[in-house]
Amino acid sequence: MVAVAKPRKAKKASPRPKPKPAPSSAEVRRDDSGGYWSVAAVEREILDLVRAIDPNAKRLALKRATTFSGDLGWDDWFKLSVLKPVRKRFHESLSATVMLDRVRTVGDLVDYIWASMGPA
Amino acid sequence: MIRLALLALVAILAATPAFAGTVEVGVGHSYSSASALAQPATLVLVAEEDAPLLARLDAGVLARGPLGHLAAWETGIRAATGSARPASRRVYGAVARGWRATDPLLVAFGGEYEADGDFEVEKGVLNLEASPLRGAPGLGRWVTPRVRLRWRPWIGLGYGNAFDAGAARADVESKNFWRAYARVEASYQPRGRARCDVEATSWLVNGDIRGTNYLKAALAVPIAGGLSLSADLAAGRQPPRFERERRVGLGLGFYRPLRSD
Numbered sequence: 001m002v003a004v005a006k007p008r009k010a011k012k013a014s015p016r017p018k019p020k021p022a023p024s025s026a027e028v029r030r031d032d033s034g035g036y037w038s039v040a041a042v043e044r045e046i047l048d049l050v051r052a053i054d055p056n057a058k059r060l061a062l063k064r065a066t067t068f069s070g071d072l073g074w075d076d077w078f079k080l081s082v083l084k085p086v087r088k089r090f091h092e093s094l095s096a097t098v099m100l101d102r103v104r105t106v107g108d109l110v111d112y113i114w115a116s117m118g119p120a
Numbered sequence: 121m122i123r124l125a126l127l128a129l130v131a132i133l134a135a136t137p138a139f140a141g142t143v144e145v146g147v148g149h150s151y152s153s154a155s156a157l158a159q160p161a162t163l164v165l166v167a168e169e170d171a172p173l174l175a176r177l178d179a180g181v182l183a184r185g186p187l188g189h190l191a192a193w194e195t196g197i198r199a200a201t202g203s204a205r206p207a208s209r210r211v212y213g214a215v216a217r218g219w220r221a222t223d224p225l226l227v228a229f230g231g232e233y234e235a236d237g238d239f240e241v242e243k244g245v246l247n248l249e250a251s252p253l254r255g256a257p258g259l260g261r262w263v264t265p266r267v268r269l270r271w272r273p274w275i276g277l278g279y280g281n282a283f284d285a286g287a288a289r290a291d292v293e294s295k296n297f298w299r300a301y302a303r304v305e306a307s308y309q310p311r312g313r314a315r316c317d318v319e320a321t322s323w324l325v326n327g328d329i330r331g332t333n334y335l336k337a338a339l340a341v342p343i344a345g346g347l348s349l350s351a352d353l354a355a356g357r358q359p360p361r362f363e364r365e366r367r368v369g370l371g372l373g374f375y376r377p378l379r380s381d
Binding site for chain 2: 053054056060072078080081084094098101
């Protein structure tokens with residue numbers, strides 16, 4: 001697991017709710033096991049994971065816009081192969097139907113995992 | 121027992137959307153496999169001299185929704201019908217099933233109703249089927265980035281009941297029957313817009329594997345809005361009557377994928 005080093009701090013109680021900041025590359029989130037991740041680290045791990053599952057991906061220049069169906073030729077069921085490795089590496093349980101129906105690109109998968117993580 | 125099990129499945133599915141999330145609906149050739157649904161629903165008109173205009177329709181609709189994190193429910197209907205087919209070769213069906221991704225396998229369990237064109241033969245079948253998520257080259261993914269061919273195997277076991285055992289026509293399956301099957305689906309999508317999908321199934325019916333194979337294939341060239349020019353081929357015998365069929369057609373196809381593209 002690629003964890004981003006960040007000391008744990010006790011959160012101070014805020015007297016009033018603050019507006020939610022827009023996601024940025026500097027933002028850090030926490031997975032279900034307490035590991036800290038930046039969006040860049042998540043993307044790096046996903047690219048490694050896709051290459052590990054599909055040897056064809058090693059011959060392509062993978063990027064966020066790479067589509068699982070069109071570029072990699074994955075059928076619906078093959079897409080579900082990512083669920084187990086994602087659970088192992090990120091400790092996040094993704095929905096199979098969301099994977100099938102909504103996740104079309106590598107970037108969509110990164111965003112889905114990122115959205116599943118909690119605030120640091 | 122089969123009827124009760126099918127009714128229970130329908131009741132479960134009827135209640136499922138109430139607590140389910142997004143429901144996706146796909147339209148294609150059939151619902152028997154992901155590949156079959158990827159073949160377009162087709163309407164072929166047959167004109168002959170001194171004969172009325174005949175039609176042949178192959179269509180299926182499948183709806184899917186979540187059932188927890190790793191599972192989903194699916195329900196669908198299908199029809200292989202039209203005046204160009206004799207009633208005994210027409211097929212109507214409805215399915216209710218659930219599947220779960222239990223890496224390295226995808227396991228599905230469901231019930232299916234199937235009938236011939238004049239409903240003289242009606243059957244209910246409970247099916248358990250499985251497919252590996254990945255493994256061999258080309259299984260679920262392109263063979264190579266240049267060879268855009270993929271395939272997927274399924275094996276299944278069904279236990280069924282012929283509802284009307286006193287039907288006028290003799291049937292290869294008796295009142296209660298077991299049905300084992302193996303299916304291979306393949307898809308070839310060269311660069312461009314055309315695609316070719318093939319599905320081949322072999323059934324082991326009452327211990328006899330001879331003559332119980334069915335192959336269907338479609339070559340589709342999309343036009344616009346889900347419509348395509350489609351050439352399709354079918355050969356072999358398929359449930360519920362396992363009558364021999366062999367045909368080639370060229371017609372208009374329609375396909376809507378089972379996802380939000």
